Amino acid sequence: MTPKIADLIPFGYAYRNCKSDDITMKIAAGWHAFMERIPITIQTDSRLAFLDMNGPFYEQGICFAYHSGVYVNHDKMEEYMEAYPELAEELRDYIEYFEQRDYHELCNHTLVPLDIQLLSSKTLWGGHDWGGHSNPDYQMLLDLGTDGLREKIAHYRGSHPEKSDFYDALMLTLDTVDMLSERYRLYAIEMMEKDAENRAIYERIAKALEIVPKKPAVDFMTACQSFAMVFFMDGNDSPGNFDQYCGKFFEMGDREENMEILEGLWREFKRVRTWNLCISGSDENWNDRTNELSWAILSLVEKYKFDTPNLTMRIHRNTPEDILKYAVKVMSAGTGMPVLYNDEIVCPALEDLGIPPCDSHMYAMNGCNQIDIQGKSHMGLEDGEIYVLKCLERALHNGKCLIKDETFGLQTGDARNFKSFDELMTAFYAQLDWVVAYATDMANKYQKFFAEYGPSPIRSVLIQGCIEKGKNYKDGGPIYNHGQILTEGLTDAIDSLANIKHFVFDTHKYTMAEVVDALERDYEGYEEMYRDFKRSNLKFGNDIDEVDALGGEIQRHFYSELMKYHTYRDPVNGIYGGGLSTFNRTAAFGVWAGASANGRHKGDIMISDSLGAVPGCDMNGPTALIRSALAYDHRLAKSGFVFQMKFEKELFASPKGQESALALIKAYFAGGGQQMSINVLDSAELLDAMEHPENHQNLVVRVGGYSDIFVNLPIGLRQNIINRTMHSL
Secondary structure, three states: OOOOHHHHOHHHHHHHHOOOOOHHHHHHHHHHHHHHHOOOOOOHHHOOOOOOOOOOHHHOOEEEOOOOOEEEOHHHHHHHHHHOHHHHHHHHHHHHHHHOOOHHHHHHHHOOHHHHHHHHOOOEEOOOOOOOOOOOOHHHHHHHHHHHHHHHHHHHHOOOHHHHHHHHHHHHHHHHHHHHHHHHHHHHHHHHHHOHHHHHHHHHHHHHHOOOOOOOOOOHHHHHHHHHHHHHHOOOOOOEOHHHHHHHHHOOOOHHHHHHHHHHHHHHHHHHOOOEEEEEOEOOOOOEOOOHHHHHHHHHHHHHOOOOOEEEEEEOOOOOHHHHHHHHHHHOOOOOOOEEEEHHHHHHHHHOOOOOHHHHOOEEEEOOOEEEEOOOEOOOOOOEEEEHHHHHHHHHOOOEEOOOOEEOOOOOOOHHHOOOHHHHHHHHHHHHHHHHHHHHHHHHHHHHHHHHHOOOHHHHHHOOOHHHHOOOOOOOOOOEOOEEEEEEOHHHHHHHHHHHHHHHHHOOOOOHHHHHHHHHOOOOOOHHHHHHHHHOOOOOOOOOHHHHHHHHHHHHHHHHHHOOOEOOOOOOOOEEEEEEOOOOOHHHHHHOOOOEOOOEOOOOOOOOOOOOOOOOOOOOOHHHHHHHHOOOOHHHEEEEEOOEEEEEHHHHOOHHHHHHHHHHHHHHHHOOOOEEEEEEEOHHHHHHHHHOHHHOOOOEEEOOOOEEEHHHOOHHHHHHHHHOOOEOO
16 A cells, blocks of 8 residues: 555655744654654663664654754665655655755755865864754753643743744644653553563553653652653763762662663663763762762663763762772773763863853763763864864975875965974964864854754753743754864874974974975885884873973964854854864874874874874873873863773772772872773783674773774774773783
8 A cells, every 4th residue: 555655754744744934843843743653662671661763763764863954865765766656756856855955965065175175184074964962951851841841931932922933843842752652651551461571561661651751750760761751752862960860769769670770771771872971070069969870870881881871970079989999990891981070170161161160060971072061051062173183284285185185275385494393383383273263164154054954842942041042952042052173183293293393403313395205205215214203202191391391282272272263053152162082083084194293104093092192102101191191281171181091901900900090090180181081901802803803792992982892893993992002000
C-alpha cells in the first residue's frame, strides 16, 4: 500500500504545511508530527522510557539536527522514490522545497573562494557546519514540570505580543513532550500484561509517567524519567551538572533501587554516545557541592570502564580529600576519567566576561570539554578553530600554504629578508590576528544562519532568558551568549619559533633564507638543519624559561586578540574567548601542515595533542612539563584548556603511585592550571592493539578532550597517542 506523504516524511510534511511562517513554529510542528507516528519500545535494561533520536529521527528523508537545522537526507529520499514511484514527483517537489531551506546547502552557497581555501587548508574553521552543544536547565524541568513551564510562557507572552508564533511553538513543544510521554505510559501498561518477567519495570515506568513530565519530580525515579524523556528527545547531548539537579532525589527512598535506575541510565548513556556529565564543584561562597550521587557516579565509571559519557569532576579549595583520592583511584582504571577542572581558575575566567559568581559557579562541561553555564547560556561550544602552526607557516612563506602550494589571504612579506626575530614575530602576529578576525567573522555569518534556519524549540523552553526575551536559543535568547574559538598546533608553533630564534638570530648558524628554503623543500638538501631542529632541546614542556616565556606570550597575544571580537548572538556583551581541545583532529591537522622548524617533515601527524608538549618532546619528566604548562595564563582561556599527561598503568595503579599523582595534580592546580586529563595506559597493550585490534575491542584511551575506544580511531591518531610521552611518578 502506498503511504501518505504525511506518514512517509512526517517532519517535512508538517513543517511545510504549517500555517505559520515562523520557522520555530514550523520545526515544532514537524517535531510533533514525527513524535505522533514514530514506533516506540522500552529497553527494560535502561529502566526508563524515552525515544532515542539518534536513529529514526536523523534517518528520515527530511530531518532536523539540534546542532544545525533542517536538511535533506538525499539517500533516504531516493530510497522512498524507488520504493514508491507513484510518489516520486511529489517527493522531488519536497526535495526542491527543502533544499532552499537546507542549512548545509545554504551555508555552502555562501562560501567564497577564500573561505574554501582557508577551510580546506585547515588554517581556520568558522563553525559553518556546527551550531554547538547545549546544557539545558533540567533543574527547571524537574522543579516545574511541563505544566509549570506553560505557566512561565503564559506569563511572559504578554510582554512580547509580537512573538505570538514563537510562544505557540514553545507550547506545542511541551505538548509534544507530554504526548510522547503518554504514549509511553500506555505502552508500559500494555507491556505489563504481555511481559510478566519485566512487569515490575513497566509498572514503575507507568507510575512515574502518571506524574512526570507534566508535574514536578517527587523521587529519583520520576526525576530520571522526566530528565530522560527530554534529554534523549533533544539528541542526548550533555547532561551537565547531573548530580546537582538529581542529587536530592537520589538521597530519597531505597538506595539499591536508585542505583539500579542510575546504572540503567548509565548503560543508555554509553549506548547512544552521550557527551559530558559533570560532578561536584563549589557554589559562589566556595562551599563544596559533592553529594551521594557524585560518589555513585564515580563508582560507575570505575565499575563499567565505559568510554562515555565524558566525566568531568570540578575541584576547588574545599573539595573533600577522600573524594579526590577516590577520583585518582578511578583514573587508574585507564578510561582517562574523571577529567579534573579547577573552579579556582574557571570561575574567575568566566567572571572576567561579566558573569557573576552566582552563575560562574554553575558552569558545566559540554561536548568534549567546552565550558557552559547550565541552563543559562549559548556559549558557542566550538564556534570555530584556528591552527596556530599554519599561521606561522603563512608568516614564513608570505601567505603561502605549503600543502596546496597556493598563496591566499594576507601577505606579510618575504621572510627571507627578515633581519630580526622581532620582525618575524610581527609577521606571525599579523597573520594570527588576520586569521582571528576572519574566523570570528565567518563564525558570526553562520551564527546568523543558525538563528534564522535552525532554531531549537526545546532548548528555547529550557534555557533561561529565551522565554523571558521571546527569542530563540540560537538568536541571543539565553542570558549569556559568548563565543569559543579552539586552538590547534600551539606548541608546534612555539617550538618552531624557539628554534628559529636560536639557530638564526642568536647563534647565526643558519639564515632566514636557508630556513625558508629548507621548509619549502621539506628539508631535502638540508639534512643537518633537520637534525639540529629535531634534536634541539628548545622544546616546550621541558621547563626551559626562554621557550616557556615565548609560549606564554603567544597565548596571551592570541587569546587577548580574540576577546576584541563579539558574537552575532550578542554583539554587545557576547565576547569571543579561546580554548584548546583537539578532539580527534590532531593527526588530520598534521597532514595539512608543511615542514615546520621544530624538526617536523611535511604532513607529519605528530602535532601537539593539547596545551602540553608535542608527542615525545617532553623529556625532563612530569614536573618539568607542568611548570611549562603553567607559563600560560589559564584564566585567559574561556573554553576548556586541555592539558594531558600519560602514565604507565603499573606505576599509577599502586597506592604510592596514586599518592604521587594526587600531589602532582594539587601542585598543578595550585599553580594556576585549569584542567588536567590523565591517561593511564599499558605501553605493551597499546602496541599489541596496533597489531591485533581484534583482541582489544574495549581498550579506552584519552584522545583530546574526550575518551574513545582505541582500535576505533584512525591509524594516524592511534600512532599519535602511542608517541605521547609516558611519564613516571
